[in-house]
Amino acid sequence: ASATLLALLAGVIGTSWHAWEAQRQRDIARAERATAEQQRARAQREEARAVAAAVEARAQAERADAEARRAAAEAQRADEARQQALAQARRADREAELARNEARRATAVQGFLTDIFRQNRANQPDPAKARSTTARELLDIAAARVDGALTDAPLARLDVLQALDEIYFHDLVLPEEALRLARSRLALARQVHGERSLEAARALLGVASRLHRSRAEAEREPLLREAEAIIVPLGARAAADQAALWREWSRFHQTRNPAVAADFAARAVAAQRPLGDPAALAVNVYLLAQVQATARRYAQAEAAYLEWLQLVGQDRRDRSAEIAMARMYLGSTQYRLLKFDAADASFRAATEGIDRQFGTQHARAQEVRRRHALQLIAAGRLAEAAALARGAVASLPAAGERGSNSLTRTYFQVTLVLALLTQGERAEATRLLEQSVAEQQQGTADRLYLGTSMQQLAALYVEQGRGREAEALLAQTEAIFDAARIGADDGLRRDLARTRARAALAQGELERARALADRSRPAVLAEPPDLDDITELLQHAELELDLGADARAAQHAERAAQAIGARGADGQAPLLQARLALLRGRLAQARGEPAAARGQYAQAAALMAPRLLPVSLELAEVRLRLASALDAAPGADPVEAAALRRLAEAALQANPAATARVAALRALMSR
Secondary structure: HHHHHHHHHHHHHHHHHHHHHHHHHHHHHHHHHHHHHHHHHHHHHHHHHHHHHHHHHHHHHHHHHHHHHHHHHHHHHHHHHHHHHHHHHHHHHHHHHHHHHHHHHHHHHHHHHHHHHHHHHOOOOOOHHHHOOOOHHHHHHHHHHHHHHHOOOHHHHHHHHHHHHHHHHHOOOOOOHHHHHHHHHHHHHHHHHHHOOOOHHHHHHHHHHOOOOOOHHHHHHHHHHHHHHHHHHHHHHHHHHHHHHHHHHHHHHHHHHHHHHHHHHHHHHHHHHHHHOOOHHHHHHHHHHHHHHHHHHHOHHHHHHHHHHHOOOOOOOOOOOHHHHHHHHHHHHHHHHHHOHHHHHHHHHHHHHHHHOOOOOOOHHHHHHHHHHHHHHHHOHHHHHHHHHHHHHHOOOOOOOOOOHHHHHHHHHHHHHHHHHHOOOOOHHHHHHHHHHHHHHHOOHHHHHHHHHHHHHHHHHHHOOOOOHHHHHHHHHHHHHHHHOOOOOOHHHHHHHHHHHHHHHOOHHHHHHHHHHHHHHHOOOOOOHHHHHHHHHHHHHHHHHHHHHHHHHHHHHHHHHHHHHOOOOOOOOOOHHHHHHHHHHHHHHHHOOOHHHHHHHHHHHHHHOOOOOOHHHHHHHHHHHHHHHHHHHOOOOOOHHHHHHHHHHHHOOOOOHHHHHHHHHHHOOOO
């Protein structure tokens, strides 16, 4: 029992010790775990403090960077302000120096001009004679002395040379004297500013401008190329000078190649437009309008003239005379676009303005009336056109009289001839045209105008059966065109070929007439065709129809009809529509369509009768063809056809000189 008790006691003691030991180990583990938790918490707190410190350090670094950038920006702004202040100071110095130079130049120019007046007074002991010295005489004195004067003020001498050049060229219209002054200015500009300077380039353009249409015009191209080599590399810095350069190139090509001239003028406008100078832009736009009209780009020319009128409307100066002339040119452009009502308004405004500025007897007043007469002819207002042209011709001095201007007289005579011919008054038209051709041959008139006048007279001679005389005139016209180097594709050549074809046809030379007709086939330049194109299409269609080429005639006639419609001139071009109706009637008759032919002939007669004179052979032809068509109509009234033939017969009897044309119409009457 004792042993058992001892064993039990030992077991209890051992178990208790193990339990105590386990508890102690648990307590140690718990203490270590608590210590670990405390260390982990401390580590987390340290980590959080480290992260916060890193964030703060990063923020401080960013703030430092921002401060550094702000400091750098401030330093840059300060440097820029310093540089700007230096630039402003330099600019102020330059402006001050320029102002001093301008003052010195102005003083030198004033002194030079004052000296001219004083020397003139000193050289004129007679006060009355000194007072009677004209402005022109004083200018001549200044021009003679400028080269030797102002030697110590070359910039002032350049100013005086330019001013005198412009006065002689624009105001006195003495191009040779202006050219001499422009050459002196170029030599001085090269000496003062250098061969490759912008001032030298401007002087080159000045000489090139004065060479326009002079005897030394061949010098212009190398001068323009030299100026171009200086100006173009400067780019936008010399935009105004580029505009002046392209303007001179445009004028150079104006009579050589109008299309190229128009392109250069457009470049001048494009260079000038961004500069914000309406007066300078107007100069370029006006040139653009003129060369576009010369190139037969009438729609673009009209737009340019209208823009020019808007630009000069902003000018405070009196531009009445220029505006009146621009309206005249605008009217000439508009009627070629078949805008007859707009053209009539432009011409009336131009006439009023020019009469007020220059008087009714001035050359410009006469020119606007001549152009207005041409517009009235195109619009079918023939009586007004003839009255206007006849009144102008009557008011002009006869050839050889004091104040006579042969070109003005010639242009008016031929305009009157055109009005009379369109009306049907052949006898007076022939007499006036013969007189005009004789005067042109004796004078120094425009040779091309002489050629076209002789061609028109030849066409009348063909109608009169005077074939030999017609051929002689046409040969002279050909020689004039050859001398002027008129190309084979030019409208003047085509018109001449058509006249020659008619002459050959009148003499029974059918093959020659066909060959000439092929050479005269129209080359339409505008889209849609303009008045000149439409007229040519109708003329060629009539020739092709007379030669039996009905298909080609129909093609040209319909092209003309489409153009009239596209131009919106169906109600404004009665004579063009009458010619078109006559052509369509003849074509319908050739196709065996009598009803269609009758309707077209009736339309042509209705359009012609109120506008043409009773003696008109064109009206007689329409009436004869209508009478023939009426005869072929079922159940037709013969009275109407007989009345038409009586009217036509009266016209034939009124034109005894037109023997060939009258014979052809009598043959038509007898069918």
